[in-house]
Amino acid sequence: MRTDSFALRHIGPKETNLKAMLDTIGVDSLEQLIYETIPDDIRLKSPLNLPEALSENQYAEHIGKLAAKNKVFKTYIGLGYHQAILPAVIQRNILENPGWYTAYTPYQAEIAQGRLEALLNFQTMVSDLTGMEIANASLLDESTAAAEAMALLHAVRDRKQKKNDVNKFFVSEEVLPQTISLLQTRADFMGIELVIGNHEEFDFSEGFYGALLQYPGKYGQVYNYKDFVAKSNEAGIKVAVAADILSLVKLQAPGELGVDVVVGTTQRFGIPLGYGGPHAAYFATKEAYKRNLPGRIIGVTKDLDGNHALRMALQTREQHIKRDKATSNICTAQVLLAVMAGMYAVYHGPKGLQYIADTVHSSAVSLEKELKALGFEQLNSAYFDTIQVKANAFSVKEIAEAAEINFYYPDADTVAISLNETTTPEDINNIIAVFAQLSGKEAGRIKELAKEEAIPAEVARKTDFLTHEVFNAYHSETELMRYIKKLERRDLSLNHSMISLGSCTMKLNAASEMLPLSNPQWGNIHPFVPVEQAAGYQIVLKELEKQLAEITGFSATSLQPNSGAQGEYAGLLAIRAYHESRGEKHRNICLIPSSAHGTNPASAVMAGMKVVVTKASENGNIDVDDLREKAIKHKDNLAALMVTYPSTHGVFESAIREITQIIHDNGGQVYMDGANMNAQVGLTNPGVIGADVCHLNLHKTFAIPHGGGGPGVGPICVAQQLVPFLPGNPVIKTGGEQAIGAISSAPWGSSLVCLISYGYIKMLGSKGLQKSTEYAILNANYIKERLNEHYKTLYSGERGRAAHEMILDCRPFKAKGIEVVDIAKRLIDYGFHSPTVSFPVAGTMMIEPTESESKAELDRFCDALISIRQEIEETSSAEDENNILKNAPHTAQMLTSDTWEFPYTRKKAAFPLDYLADNKFWPSVRRVDEAFGDRNLMCTCPPIEEYMEA
Known part of the structure; x- marks a missing residue:
């Protein structure tokens, strides 16, 4: 037995089991079984071109060397991302605990009561801090949550607005740049006209149905939005606010102003930066909009004996039921990260959060005082944690980076500095030293933090929060450890028994793949640092992109989509952009088999396409004659076919190449849903069957754990003609030469968990990947x-x-x-x-x-x-x-x-x-x-x- 073989540890059946299993199936060999399962005309003719497999020990050394290439500077970039302190009790008992990270989405509520309670805590935390009536159990990131807010407010327009087709949405120029880019991506295909401008000059005309504000603004200015919201309400314009959740400890809750939606990220509640994710976004709104609320909602109910119980509420909103009538294609959440953020609030409680927020704010005030003493002007009249300093950005950057410090530079004469929970007085003194060197003056040194406030009374929080017992009972490590364990015992995860969910691929999430996630050299990298500071990440991400392109038979990969549904959406937008580049913008018909997952039609509608459903035959396969008839009927406007392969029914359809050829013959592109890729790797691939783009569920086929319902990663792999249209980012350049807009907040999506799939492929190698597929079959x-x-x-x-x-x-x-x-x-x-x-x-x-x-x-x-x-x-x-x-x-x-x-x-x-x-x-x-x-x-x-x- 090769003790250094990762494949031996990953694959369940032993060689000694093989004959008995094959006898039960009725075949002589594994090769015969594969021959009888996969059509011969789509089998790969040669093995995957991947390096030899590493042992677990070799991989640990390898990933450690790559981690050392990352330069972990003191980073004060902000823009929605802030270094946070992950309490060790949460790291050890949740992030590193398979009892939490291997659980599945809580569709079976009776064996998910622990997770459900943790998510209810999260929802309560969000509702309390935002001042809203109802919150969901998390979304993917702040920017996509803002896009969901834009869509929700469009869906709940009043009768007059709908009749008059009012479709303008105002976005303050203070909104984060990555969010604006993503809103532009979404609005283009939803019939929404985006208007970006100064909120203080907005005219509240009847042409607008909604507006989005940032609180505080992107460079830290705290605005009093009371008059804006009042005037919007008078004009029938609904308002969404993207709010920094830690700032809400000190700032007035947006709900008290009368806004309709509040969104944001809970990353700074103890979640590692991870070069962009995964992080749990939040979405809070009025109860009147509960039927339109995207994502999952955890609700209180009772069991057969009348005892208190929890479950996912209002599931009729989900796409597998509403399909192309769904208002969102959201099919997942960030459960593991939401659980961690909720536990952060449980552990610290209201007084602990108050202390953290006060310290961060006092640090910013102290820094401003010392910089003013050096002669620098600070632009923000009111702020929480971020100041803007007038200075030569190029000179500051040169000095700061030499001192291993990152700031953000909005323009040539401005430096934005966002302080965070990890900032110490010594860190502040190091920042002061950068500006002292620039000014040629002697640096002052702070010994204690300033007592003054830079938050005016009219925008200061005056209401209590986190008053429920759960946030006031578990403040020692012993208490929290036992509370986490109590909840864990109520959940069934992979560490107890197999979870045989069709289409969801609940495979082993190996400890050797997971361990690097705890390394601060991976965890403490801001997504907008100069790329040379993230050299280790760049090696991993670029190699993973190449690995996935090789596995799928395609030319290039984008890792940006941070869920399978986001991957679907990104792939369809790439197809639309391709048609538009050829002068065929009118191509908008998407054929979808009746057996498809519900996110398929929802994603197609979001991409501005019209769904035409094709029939299934009696044996569950695509009805080729019906498909051909509809492809020919719509040939002038055919954009795409969405097909899952092997099929949702668990069958390798032998007509697949005929099906893809029909689409190409009629001017369309083929999108392959990669939900069932676990049956393809090393044996066939989307390129061979004739597809043009596919998404992959890294949380299925490539071993990222489901985390109780998230995180997920849904990269897209594309054929050569679609490479120019891979998604971009407004802060760090990514994507193709004619890149579509941002799909998620961060340039490479949820980079931290991509380490897992990178390790999975590196340790299995070509032979191990193929063997895994064969043993799955x-x-x-x-x-x-x-x-x-x-x-x-x-x-x-x-x-x-x-x-x-x-x-x-x-x-x-x-x-x-x-x-x-x-x-x-x-x-x-x-x-x-x-x-x-x-x-x-x-x-x-x-x-x-x-x-x-x-x-x-x-x-x-x-x-x-x-x-x-x-x-x-x-x-x-x-x-x-x-x-x-x-x-x-x-x-x-x-x-x-x-x-x-x-x-x-x-x-x-x-x-x-x-x-x-x-x-x-x-x-x-x-x-x-x-x-x-x-x-x-x-x-x-x-x-x-x-x-x-x-």
Whole structure:
């Protein structure tokens, strides 16, 4: 056994298991299985051109040397990013804990109560600080959150505005440059006219439906927006504010002014800079807009026994239900980062946050005083943490960088300096020394921070915040450690058992891939530092781009999109820009198969395209004749086809090259959704099947952990003709020669977690990547054959094989009154997270085991489903509601109660198979009441008495 082989550690089944698995499937070799699964005409003819695999120890040395190439200067650039202190108790117990980072999106609420409580804390924190009624469980970054605000306010225009097609949106020139760029990207294709200008000169005309302000402004000036908001309200113009969350500890909450939406980032609540991400954005609004609120909302409800429980509320807003009628394509959140930011607030509490904010502000005031003493003029009349100094920017930059200090330079005569939580009096003295050297005067030195305030009384905060008990109870490390552990025990993650979610690829997130994320040489790099200071990052990101281009068979990659849905959007915009460059701007028809993920049509609509749905055949494949007919019908305006491959049904469709050729013959481009790329790597690729662009889910195929519902990364890889249109950034140049606008805030998106995928590829190498794909297909087909006598597989390839996932048909059990959701909840009693439920076909389960699961774990999972199938047979009739599946999951409270009113034993309820005696997971609540939660929407931490009254 090669102990230095990462592939050995990553891939679950052992060589000694292989023959038994192949015998069960009915093939002689792994090669035969792959031949029977993937059409021969799309197989790669040669291995991937990637370096030899590194061992875990070699990779640790390699990534350490690259980290040393990054220059971690003292950075005061600001622009929405500030170095923060991550409390060690949060780093060790959440960021570095697979119990938190390997969990899945909390669609199965009964086994996600810990995460849900942590997210409710986050929502409460955001609502308190912003002064708004309702907040969601995070978005991707501040700029995309601002774009979602623009879209929400457009959707909720009043009847008169809609009738008159009022579509102007005002953006203050004080808004962050990356946000303005992203708003321009979005507005162009949404029929929104963006007007950028001075908010103090805005005329409040009837042509506007909304406005966006920055609080404080991009270079630190704090404005009093009271009159602006009042006049906007009079004119029927709804207002959004992008607010620095730490500043809201000292500044009046925007909600008190009467604004409609507040957005921002919680990065400075203990989250590493990470060269741009991932960070949890926030979005808060009025309860009246709850049906239009993008992303996920955590709400309070009750379980079957009437006990307090949590769940994701109002899910009918999501794209898989609303599809092309959705107001947003947001399909994920930044859960892990939101949990960390919420715990930062729990740990520090209101008094701790007040101390941090006061210290940051006093540091800025102290710096201003000393710079004035040196003769420098400071421009901001009111500020929180950022001052603007009149000085020769070139000269300051030269001196500052020699002292390993970064400022931001708005123009040739201005220096912006943003202080942060990590700034010490010694740091301030070092800044003063830079300006003293410039002025030729002796530097003053501060010994203690100034007591004066630079925040006028009319904009100062006067209201309490974080008054709930949770923010006032866990301020010692012992207390917080135990609170985090209590929540962790309520969640089922990959460190307990396999999570076999179809389309979501919950594979191993190896510790060796994760460890570099804790290194400050990766964590403390601001996304807008000069690129030469991020030399280690530049090597990693450029090599990862090349690796992904090689794997997909394309020419270039953009890592900027920070979710799969953002990747879809970016890819479609690149296609639109390509058509426009050829004088074919009119091409706006997007063909989408009926089986597609709901983000596909939502992304297409956001990209300004019209969706035309193509039919599926009886075997679940694309109906080629229908596709051809619609492609020919729309040939003059055909922009693109969006296709998932292998299909959402878990099948390698043999007609794929014919399908892509039909689109090309009629003037369109092919977008391949990379959700199922785990079945392609090393065996085939999007370039071979004839696609022009694809997105990849790095949080699926390339081992970034799901983090309970985020972070994700959704880079796009493109063919040569689309390379010029890869997305750019207004602060740091990225993208193609004719780059589309920004897709996310940071130039390379969520750079920090890209280290994980870089490590995954480096340690597997060409052979390991191919073997991973082969074993993903092996594991799926092994489950398929083991369950064959008990559950019908809905779709298979032409030779009867599944790809890396399969769909089990649970609809026949309705005759016994058993729904697919009952099976999902009963699986909890067996210690498993349910597979994907009712997607892409209602009443079914989509199972994807991944390559990381051992034969023993696959067998436990199959044994559980077979046992449940027997329990279904034992159910007497559809009228029998008091059965073991309808009552699932069973809690410890039920099992230990004095009364037992069920027609089956306690042992059968809790320990139906022997393996459970050794490793039992107990859900903390019974089945949650979804309808009650939507009828009684409560999305902040309520006192329990208030909840019970509701």
